[in-house]
Every structure is written in C-alpha cells, then in structure tokens.
Amino acid sequence: MNLLITAISSATGPSGICRHASNLVRCAVSRTEIQRITLAVGKWQEPYFQRSFKLEDARLSVVSVDIANDAFARNLWYLQKLPNLAHDVAADIVHLSFPVPIRRRSLRCPVVVSLHDLYPYDEPDNFGFPKVFFNRVFLQQCLKEVDSIACVSEATLSRVRERFSRLAHRKAVVIYNCVIIGANESVWTAGERCRFVLMVAQHRANKNIVLAVKAFEELLRRKTVQEQTMLLVVGNRGPETPAIESAIKRRALDKNVRLVDSVSDGELRWLYSNCELLLAPSLVEGFGLPVAEGLLCGSRVVCSDIPAFREIGGEACHYFDLHAESGSATMVSVISDALRAPVGPTDTHDRFSLEHVAGEYAVLYSRLQEASLGTVGR
Numbered sequence: 001m002n003l004l005i006t007a008i009s010s011a012t013g014p015s016g017i018c019r020h021a022s023n024l025v026r027c028a029v030s031r032t033e034i035q036r037i038t039l040a041v042g043k044w045q046e047p048y049f050q051r052s053f054k055l056e057d058a059r060l061s062v063v064s065v066d067i068a069n070d071a072f073a074r075n076l077w078y079l080q081k082l083p084n085l086a087h088d089v090a091a092d093i094v095h096l097s098f099p100v101p102i103r104r105r106s107l108r109c110p111v112v113v114s115l116h117d118l119y120p121y122d123e124p125d126n127f128g129f130p131k132v133f134f135n136r137v138f139l140q141q142c143l144k145e146v147d148s149i150a151c152v153s154e155a156t157l158s159r160v161r162e163r164f165s166r167l168a169h170r171k172a173v174v175i176y177n178c179v180i181i182g183a184n185e186s187v188w189t190a191g192e193r194c195r196f197v198l199m200v201a202q203h204r205a206n207k208n209i210v211l212a213v214k215a216f217e218e219l220l221r222r223k224t225v226q227e228q229t230m231l232l233v234v235g236n237r238g239p240e241t242p243a244i245e246s247a248i249k250r251r252a253l254d255k256n257v258r259l260v261d262s263v264s265d266g267e268l269r270w271l272y273s274n275c276e277l278l279l280a281p282s283l284v285e286g287f288g289l290p291v292a293e294g295l296l297c298g299s300r301v302v303c304s305d306i307p308a309f310r311e312i313g314g315e316a317c318h319y320f321d322l323h324a325e326s327g328s329a330t331m332v333s334v335i336s337d338a339l340r341a342p343v344g345p346t347d348t349h350d351r352f353s354l355e356h357v358a359g360e361y362a363v364l365y366s367r368l369q370e371a372s373l374g375t376v377g378r
Contacts, residue, residue, distance in 0.1 A: 001365060002036040003028050004091035006082065008065055008074055009098065012044055013236050013262030014052045015202060016289050020114060020152075021097040022053040023178040027358035029057040034362070037061070038089045044069050052264045061089070071131075075101050075138065083107050093365045099142040110147040110368035115172075117286030118159045125205040128239065143167050147368050150175045150361075152287040155308040175360045179292045179352035187266040196230040198275035198299070200268070200290035201282070203238035208281040208304070210240070213247045213257060215281075215331040220256065224336050225276065231257045234271065272297035277338055280309065281331060283322065288312045292352055302331070302338050
C-alpha cells in the first residue's frame with residue numbers, strides 16, 4: 001500500500017496540525033503493509049519538519065511544494081495539484097491531516113481526512129470576518145467529498161453528529177491522536193533554567209492565554225509561586241498575539257512571561273518533564289494534545305473542565321470551572337492545590353500509543369482500499 005499524507009498549512013513553525021502529520025508518518029512507517037509513504041509539505045515548512053520532527057525512514061519521501069504561503073495558493077494546490085501528486089506517487093490512500101477543499105472525482109483512490117475540531121463554527125474569532133465563512137464552506141465541502149472522517153476524539157465526533165448527522169453516520173470514526181513525544185530525547189537548549197509554569201498553545205482566542213496571564217499575575221502577587229518563576233507560552237503567533245502582549249505589558253510581567261514560537265520535540269519533552277505544572281485553560285478543544293503529552297511526560301496538569309480534556313485526562317488532571325463567577329480566581333485556587341499535590345505516576349494510555357493508533361489507521365486504510373477495488377471491479 002502506498003500512502004500520501006498532506007500537511008501543507010500556513011504554519012511557519014511547529015503546530016498541532018504539523019505534529020499530527022508527523023505522527024501519521026510515524027504510524028505509517030511502523031506498519032509493514034505500507035510500502036511507501038509520501039509526505040507533502042509547503043516549502044516554508046520543510047526546515048522545521050526536518051529540525052523538529054526528524055522523520056527518517058527508507059520508505060518515506062518528503063515532497064516540498066513550492067507555492068506562495070497564502071490561503072488562495074494553498075487551497076488551489078489542493079484542488080488542482082493534489083490529484084497530480086497522488087497519481088505520480090501511485091497513492092492507494094490519500095490522508096489529509098486537516099480539512100481542505102478537494103475534488104474527489106479527480107482522485108483515483110480513497111481519501112481520509114483527520115478532523116480535529118469544528119472551530120469554524122465553535123470558535124469563529126480564530127478566523128475573523130469574512131474568513132470564517134470561507135472556512136465553513138471548505139470544511140463542509142471536504143467532509144462531503146472524502147471517503148472517511150477520522151475524528152480525533154469522541155468529543156469531536158459528538159460535534160459532527162450534532163451539525164452533520166448524515167455524514168457522521170455514514171463515514172465518521174474515532175481514531176485518537178498518537179502521543180509519542182515521550183519517546184524522544186529530552187534536551188533543553190533555549191537558555192537559562194528556572195522554575196516555570198508551561199502553556200503549549202497557539203495564540204488563538206480559544207486557548208485563553210490572556211486569562212492564564214491574569215491568573216499567573218495573581219499567583220505571583222499571593223506568593224503562591226516564587227517571584228522568579230516564569231510563565232512559558234510555547235506556540236505559534238496568531239490573531240491573539242497583540243492582546244496577549246498587551247496583557248503582559250499592562251501587568252508589568254515582561255520579566256516573568258516568555259513567548260516562544262517553536263521548540264523541537266526533544267525540547268518540548270524537557271519542558272513537560274521539568275515544569276511546575278502544565279496549564280491548559282482552553283474554552284473549547286477537539287483533543288488536547290498538550291494535555292496528553294504532558295501526562296505522558298509526568299507533568300501536573302491544570303486544565304479547564306471541558307469534554308475533550310475530561311475524555312483525554314480522566315482523573316489525572318486538576319480541573320477548574322471556566323464558568324465560575326471569577327474564572328481567574330478559580331484557576332488560581334486549583335493551581336495552588338495542584339502545586340501542593342504530588343506528581344502522579346505516568347499513565348501510558350495505550351489508546352494513544354503508536355502501536356494501537358497505527359493499527360486502527362491500518363484497518364481503516366485497508367477497508368477503504370478493499371471497498372474501492374470492489375467498486376472498480378463492478
């Protein structure tokens with residue numbers, strides 16, 4: 001079986017989507033029935049895919065697509081050029097690492113899309129006006145065209161059932177994200193070491209970073225954490241960056257809050273393993289990869305009490321109510337309790353393991369390929 005994975009996105013540094021695509025590659029190379037894997041990335045993505053994810057296997061070919069990094073050029077590539085690439089590499093399955101517009105009839109093999117969330121509906125502020133409406137159209141078009149929708153959680157599948165009930169019934173399945181960051185070498189090369197609270201989040205409205213900054217100021221004021229303690233926010237810049245920087249400046253936290261665009265997997269593992277705690281105050285999520293990775297690496301995790309985090313974290317996390325009368329005060333109280341609690345044993349979560357997730361994808365790919373060959377035979 002030949003597998004084509006697409007990961008061409010706007011991200012100029014490692015993101016959750018990029019990490020998902022790299023983990024799809026790792027799942028594929030672990031399966032003997034997959035003889036060839038092609039990964040398509042934008043030319044601007046190639047350096048950080050090599051630096052951060054270190055994907056190496058004799059069966060893997062990385063195709064660097066030389067187009068402009070703008071929405072029009074990327075979407076046009078998926079519509080017009082993806083079928084050509086699929087044909088050139090003799091793909092038996094195309095796996096889109098996130099929803100993009102495609103023309104299914106132009107592709108000669110089944111197409112799977114990984115669905116992480118329904119942000120165009122649930123978090124329109126992440127896109128702004130009028131982009132959100134285009135993203136809704138592209139999402140709908142993609143879900144209708146593909147042969148299978150691989151939801152990353154039951155929480156995401158539940159949202160698909162609510163909004164696209166017919167599609168959910170016909171072709172949606174749950175296959176969790178693969179969580180394997182614990183297998184990478186732990187190393188920190190980005191400067192001095194100190195006590196720090198960690199957030200791993202892109203600068204988007206649903207990540208609630210401004211609320212985290214407010215809560216961190218309260219932790220310092222109450223001396224719940226030492227005055228030298230840092231809040232380290234790792235993630236790509238985005239629509240919320242100005243608001244985050246303004247909140248930091250307004251609270252005079254320039255020396256205590258550090259925004260880091262990107263780190264390697266080895267550096268990220270070191271951060272998870274050495275932080276005082278991992279903070280995830282999201283308003284909505286489809287999965288919550290940092291929560292799963294943090295637990296795997298032994299982090300204390302304080303997170304908002306939302307369905308995806310409950311599904312992923314179970315009883316291992318410290319939860320706070322986003323809808324409490326004073327959200328930041330409630331968060332500070334839970335953080336204080338978490339800091340006094342011992343770090344629990346690492347839970348390997350077999351449902352997120354490489355072997356388990358790779359096996360589920362292999363079953364899905366084989367089923368789609370057999371159905372496609374049966375259709376051709378008729």
